[in-house]
Amino acid sequence: MRYLMLILTDPDLEAPEETPVPIEQWVEEAYGTGRAVTGDRLRPAAEATTVRRRRREVIVSDGPFAEAYELIGGFDVLECDTLDEAVELASRHPMATAGVIQLHPAWPLDL
Template sequence: MKFLMLVVVDPSLESTEEGPVSIEQWVDETYGAGKAVEGDRLRPPADAKTIRRRNGSIHVTDGPFAETHEWIAGFDVLECDSLEEAIELASRHPMATGGIIELRPAWPLDL
């Protein structure tokens, strides 16, 4: 099963708690085991563009699509045998302690 793991930053959170592992250890564990197959950081919301097509016109606006303090800082694509395994991997990511991890199962078009 494929999962998209969104790494979300919330500047209003002030956690001094350390995660169970460092980001380097998490990457070594998940990518080393073949459980994470792709990932990267994302540019900040100020660099984002939102695109909408309405009545034949294309509208491009600056920034994220929603008014929120939180913003997506990165992503990883996980390949796991179950949702439980994906949750376990995501819970070990350092940003699960200092931010938010959003985990979404892929929904293949052919299903």
């Protein structure tokens, strides 16, 4: 099953504890075993663009639509057999300690 792993900052976190592994080791473990498929850091929220369609009109605005999106710093797409496996992999990412990780199961299109 595929999971979108969102990597978020936590503005309320005062002093993060030491991470379980350095990011380079996490990348090697996740991508080296094929459990991570793709991922990247994101540019700052100020560089984002929001696109909506309302009443047949395309509305484009600068920045994220919701304030929460300002906290997203990156993403990875995981390929794991179970949610437990995805949680274990996500829990080792340094931002699980220094920020927040969200796992969203993919809902494949039936085309």
